[in-house]
Amino acid sequence: xxxxxxxxxxxxxxxxxxxxxxxxxxxxxxxxxxxxxxxxxxxxxxxxxxxxxxxxxxxxxxxxxxxxxxxxxxxxxxxxxxxxxxxxxxxxxxxxxxxxxxxxxxxxxxxxxxxxxxxxxxxxxxxxxxxxxxxxxxxxxxxxxxxxxxxxxxxxxxxxxxxxxxxxxxxxxxxxxxxxxxxxxxxxxxxxxxxxxxxxxxxxxxxxxxxxxxxxxxxxxxxxxxxxxxxxxxxxxxxxxxxxxxxxxxxxxxxxxxxxxxxxxxxxxxxxxxxxxxxxxxxxxxxxxxxxxxxxxxxxxxxxxxxxxxxxxxxxxxx
Numbered sequence: 511x512x513x514x515x516x517x518x519x520x521x522x523x524x525x526x527x528x529x530x531x532x533x534x535x536x537x538x539x540x541x542x543x544x545x546x547x548x549x550x551x552x553x554x555x556x557x558x559x560x561x562x563x564x565x566x567x568x569x570x571x572x573x574x575x576x577x578x579x580x581x582x583x584x585x586x587x588x589x590x591x592x593x594x595x596x597x598x599x600x601x602x603x604x605x606x607x608x609x610x611x612x613x614x615x616x617x618x619x620x621x622x623x624x625x626x627x628x629x630x631x632x633x634x635x636x637x638x639x640x641x642x643x644x645x646x647x648x649x650x651x652x653x654x655x656x657x658x659x660x661x662x663x664x665x666x667x668x669x670x671x672x673x674x675x676x677x678x679x680x681x682x683x684x685x686x687x688x689x690x691x692x693x694x695x696x697x698x699x700x701x702x703x704x705x706x707x708x709x710x711x712x713x714x715x716x717x718x719x720x721x722x723x724x725x726x727x728x729x730x731x732x733x734x735x736x737x738x739x740x741x742x743x744x745x746x747x748x749x750x751x752x753x754x755x756x757x758x759x760x761x762x763x764x765x766x767x768x769x770x771x772x773x774x775x776x777x778x779x780x781x782x783x784x785x786x787x788x789x790x791x792x793x794x795x796x797x798x799x800x801x802x803x804x805x806x807x808x809x810x811x812x813x814x815x816x817x818x819x820x821x822x823x824x825x826x827x828x829x
Contacts (some may be wrong), residue, residue, distance in 0.1 A: 605771030
């Protein structure tokens with residue numbers, strides 16, 4: 511098998527209608543780039559483990575993007591090029607704005623991240639999230655099974671509370687950590703303040719608004735008639751031309767929920783070295799975030815984010 515070296519470091523007219531409704535807004539919007547994140551570094555096939563989570567496979571790559579002039583090119587269910595990128599950012603911005611009306615929700619969150627060059631095992635987490643004040647409760651079902659984490663922006667001096675799973679949790683009890691400190695960030699790429707659908711969309715937008723302003727250096731498609739977790743979605747796929755265009759991501763795949771206009775599944779792939787071309791996505795996955803079993807407006811109360819909730823059985827060590 512040959513290997514090659516990669517540079518290190520619903521209806522046929524739905525899309526057309528969306529373009530017609532948003533083209534004027536897009537044309538008049540000021541897209542300012544915000545660059546975040548850092549390069550995960552060079553990846554080699556021998557040091558990479560395979561993702562275990564069962565999610566939709568990465569779709570084939572889109573055709574080369576062209577800067578649009580006049581009306582965007584259309585097919586029955588696919589929009590390509592810069593218009594696809596513009597429309598996707600417009601949907602995500604509208605979704606973030608509309609979701610401000612949702613007070614809370616629960617979800618089963620799936621995540622897998624590359625930390626220090628190694629891909630972690632898939633983690634399944636039961637999530638409760640409240641927007642005001644921003645609050646999150648997470649209970650690991652796989653990975654460090656039994657781990658529980660509570661964060662309320664207005665409490666505990668802004669620190670998160672976490673109890674590891676298994677025997678570690680029995681030994682340490684609840685720990686109070688700075689959300690962006692070394693210990694809290696040792697096993698994750700983003701702090702707890704970035705959990706949830708809106709934060710995921712905002713992180714995507716930070717990169718894609720820069721892409722829109724630049725206008726070149728990528729290939730992308732927005733595809734209709736897709737689904738994720740049984741919910742109708744648009745599928746957005748972007749591949750970058752080189753590390754000079756995007757030093758963090760080589761390719762991104764998003765499933766954007768049609769009802770919410772927010773991403774419910776995001777898979778990002780980085781750059782690698784000596785990667786098998788037939789398994790390049792498996793070997794260069796850097797981030798996977800998915801939100802399933804979404805239930806909105808669950809009337810979550812303060813007790814749901816209270817470490818003394820008897821249902822959580824958290825252990826507080828006496829000082």
